[in-house]
Amino acid sequence: MPELDLKITGGTLIDGTGSPRRRADVGVKDGRVVAVGTDLAAACESFDAQGRVVAPGFVDIHTHYDAQVLWDPELTVSPWHGVTTAVLGNCGFGVAPTRPEHRDLILRTLERVEGMSLSALEAGLGSSWPFQSFPEYMDQLERVPLGINVAVMVGHTPVRLWVMGDEATTRPATAHEVAQMRALVRQAMDAGAVGFATSVSKVHVGYAGRPVPSRLAKFDEMLELARAVGESGHGLIHYNVGRDPLWQAYEQLHAASGRPVVWTSLLAGSLGPGSHRAHLDRAAEQRRQGLPIHGQGACRPIQFEFDFRSPVVFDTWASFEPVRMAGDEAQRRAIYADPAFRARLKRQVAGRGPDDAWFAGKEAEGDTRRASFQEMTISWAADAELLERKLVDLARERGVDAVDLMLDLALESDLQMRWRMALLNFDESEVSEILADPHVVLGLGDGGAHMSQLCDACHPTYLLSRPRPGGARPAGRSGGFRPRPGWRRPPAAGL
Ligand SMILES: [Zn+2]
Known part of the structure; x- marks a missing residue:
């Protein structure tokens, strides 16, 4: 009769104690981990974890x-x-x-x-x-x-x-x-x-x-x-x-x-x-x-993907107050097209002003919001040319204001276009x-x-999957979802 019920072999063990990851096998008996190391006793069942991480839940x-x-x-x-x-x-x-x-x-x-x-x-x-x-x-x-x-x-x-x-x-x-x-x-x-x-x-x-x-x-x-x-x-x-x-x-x-x-x-x-x-x-x-x-x-x-039906990333922007108060999508559309709303938002994007005081007088947080706005990226669009393009780059190429471009693109797409913004x-x-x-x-x-x-x-x-900064980085890109060419997200939000 083998000594162990289960043996997980060949994996990289991250044991949750804070010690460095290491190669080790794990032995289980009666539902409990009873052995960690190499050359463990025989088991009724073995699981090959080569190329995988073995860790506590x-x-x-x-x-x-x-x-x-x-x-x-x-x-x-x-x-x-x-x-x-x-x-x-x-x-x-x-x-x-x-x-x-x-x-x-x-x-x-x-x-x-x-x-x-x-x-x-x-x-x-x-x-x-x-x-x-x-x-x-x-x-x-x-x-x-x-x-x-x-x-x-x-x-x-x-x-x-x-x-x-x-x-x-x-x-x-x-x-x-x-x-x-x-x-x-x-x-x-x-x-x-x-x-x-x-x-x-x-x-x-x-x-x-x-x-x-x-x-x-x-x-x-x-x-x-x-x-x-x-x-x-x-x-x-x-x-x-x-x-x-x-x-x-x-x-x-x-x-x-x-x-x-x-x-x-x-x-x-x-x-x-x-x-x-x-x-x-x-x-x-x-x-x-x-x-x-x-x-x-x-x-x-902390990065958000969103569309302008529910622009949650702008919840902390004073200039978006009318959008937050809007009862339905038709009202939101009208606000996005309103030159007065756009002018106020442009002022907030351009620099510190009265709207920054909305955040309990913490103008420095307005700087973070403006930095995030500069990073805004299109994550889904019907036009594949626009995928993964940064809003400010597009605006520069087209010679238009970024706020106008963002809201025009949103309205033209029937508010379906999706965006990504890294906040923190x-x-x-x-x-x-x-x-x-x-x-x-x-x-x-x-x-x-x-x-x-x-x-x-x-x-x-x-x-x-991530080593500490300074160590070698695993293959693959970080910092957000990037679709494969030809991939299409269904535009409707939902669970
Ligand atoms: Zn929560």
Whole structure:
């Protein structure tokens, strides 16, 4: 009788401890790894992993499969990339608890903020959802034949909508409403939630251009909900603050709950080149005080593919305010053609001006936005000549203004033309400094979200395939999808 049940041979082992990758075989007995090395004992079954990486499964702490898991229990595409546990509910965007009369509001919020296809959500969830409360949602997950492990955080957005209805997106809560939310968070934690998630990020704009509900919360409300997590005796708090860390708030949330706080996002270039170093230093200071506060980083550049039906990359541009407020596509088209809108956008592209103050007076972030605009590339067009062309190069060749060209091309294509814009985290030497910090947690893959713009759920395989900067680079190009000649993307967005 062979000693081992399974032997994985010939692969490159990356064991997850931080030690360098190496050639090693792995022996498994009774479902556990019992031997690592060469010349392992005989096994009942062998798997030849030559040319492959052998690694422990990844825990993807930042996904948005809350709805998708109900009709796709494999959580496609995460397991294809080595994810064996996915955490749902990030940024506070869950689907439970939801009253029947708020289902449409929740789906429209997910559509707008996480780039999910409304028709896919409606088809997937059907007209009568199998849950209203958070415990009922957890019960439903028990009935789903899950392909990987799933953990769920309770989200601030559904909790606020449950208590306040439509007004969750327009005003702070009363003390009575906060007390009801606190009870709901506690109920969710007792039903097995692994934490509470919320967002105050300015990019989180919900349906009809309104801020997502959690952005309307006073900080006292956040603290009350953190206390509910603390009372449960387990779990953590996920706090999405956008680009600018809120150090004191993390400490207060921890003090109120006694639980770890994970904040999003610690990215390269978020407040200009090199800004991550100040963030790493400040994070180190908190840890020296013994505080379990962790920044969440990403290994891939934050780049978005989009079309002008839903130009999410411009959500942080003040000049795009009329587009955000537009009710439908016809209104957006009219705005794109409007000379006054174009003139304002041209001023914002040309240099610092009053519109930059929209971002809390942080004009330097406007510089990052302008740099991103200069990198805008056409990723899908009916005319193959335009594929992968940079907007500013095309504008120069044609002797026209880049803003006019961008909007004219969008309108001429019936808003179908697709674009790509790298926003942050594209300097690999800076990214590697962030990831080398042992207290930074890898996340932000956003699995299940932004399907019409990006797919970073592949981040585990992306990470494993890349050496540290300075080392030899694997063959192949980086930094975004590049179609093979003749390849055509179906123009419709969707899951
Ligand atoms: Zn998220």
